[in-house]
Amino acid sequence: MSTSNDPSNNASAGKCPFHAETPKQSAGSGTANRDWWPNQLRVDLLNQHSNRSNPLGENFNYREEFKKLDYSALKADLRALLTDSQEWWPADWGSYIGLFIRMAWHGAGTYRTVDGRGGAGRGQQRFAP
Numbered sequence: 001m002s003t004s005n006d007p008s009n010n011a012s013a014g015k016c017p018f019h020a021e022t023p024k025q026s027a028g029s030g031t032a033n034r035d036w037w038p039n040q041l042r043v044d045l046l047n048q049h050s051n052r053s054n055p056l057g058e059n060f061n062y063r064e065e066f067k068k069l070d071y072s073a074l075k076a077d078l079r080a081l082l083t084d085s086q087e088w089w090p091a092d093w094g095s096y097i098g099l100f101i102r103m104a105w106h107g108a109g110t111y112r113t114v115d116g117r118g119g120a121g122r123g124q125q126r127f128a129p
Contacts, residue, residue, distance in 0.1 A: 029114070030114035031114075032114060081096075082095055082096050082097055082100075083095055083096075
């Protein structure tokens with residue numbers, strides 16, 4: 001190792017050789033994906049809605065289609081699904097609701113505030129404390 005006055009030789013200045021510069025980020029800002037991959041594909045364009053990207057068609061009326069559902073039957077089916085304990089994965093106290101909430105909670109827990117990625121439903125799930 002050279003002890004010359006070369007500016008790239010941090011050993012002579014008593015500095016860490018791995019961090020030649022001071023960070024240019026503020027506390028908590030972290031490194032975003034765009035810092036690592038500046039030429040990444042712009043996927044935000046996928047959020048634009050037009051008649052070409054709408055699979056339901058221009059004349060689709062959600063309210064009218066929802067009225068066609070047998071809501072009571074749907075609710076009964078969901079209740080049966082949540083309470084029909086399977087031998088290969090027994091339900092906790094006769095219900096899978098706790099499992100679904102835990103899985104959603106863990107999914108939402110992957111949300112990164114640094115770059116706004118991950119999470120379940122964009123990290124918008126909220127539970128009362």
